Amino acid sequence: MNSYLKIPLKTILEAITNLFLFLNLDLFINRHKLIILMYHGVSNKKTRIGEVENYDGKHIFVNKFMRQMRIVKRYNVISMQELAAHIEHEEKLPRNPLLITFDDGYKNIYNSAFPILKEFGLPATIFVCPELVDKNEITWLDKVELAIARSKKNVIAFN
Secondary structure, rough: OOEEEEEHHHHHHHHHHHHHHHHHHHOOOOOOOOOOOEEEEEEEOOOOOOOOOOOOOEEEEHHHHHHHHHHHHOEEEOOOOHHHHHHHHHOOOOOOOOEEEEEEEHHHHHHHHHHHHHHHHOEEEEEEOHHHHOOOOOOOHHHHHHHHOOOOEEEEEEE
């Protein structure tokens, strides 16, 4: 007898996209430790299944990012280079240190986030997928999530 675990596609998508939120929740609990804000992108595009940019809602809206940066500027925002120097020289970090990072290197980081970061004088680190530079492709995880989002099936069965 085959035993299958049936999980609705919507549940899988929500779990994948919300995982990062749950993992980062504890970062705000203790202000005396380094806070790392991790973004994927900043966009004005509405979430729509099948749309490549922000189809799963991982990219924060520009106005929300602007509001967050107004709050963030109250912290001691440090660059990745400053963090590396503190670690290398075994120095204490400043009080309320915060690091801003972006994963995957989406173009909207430059078009939408950079002007806001520049306005507030905030450093940020962008982790780029080098194999995708100068290519019109999306990351493997985005391909998987997009395939699930575009699927007409309501359930995925794992045996």
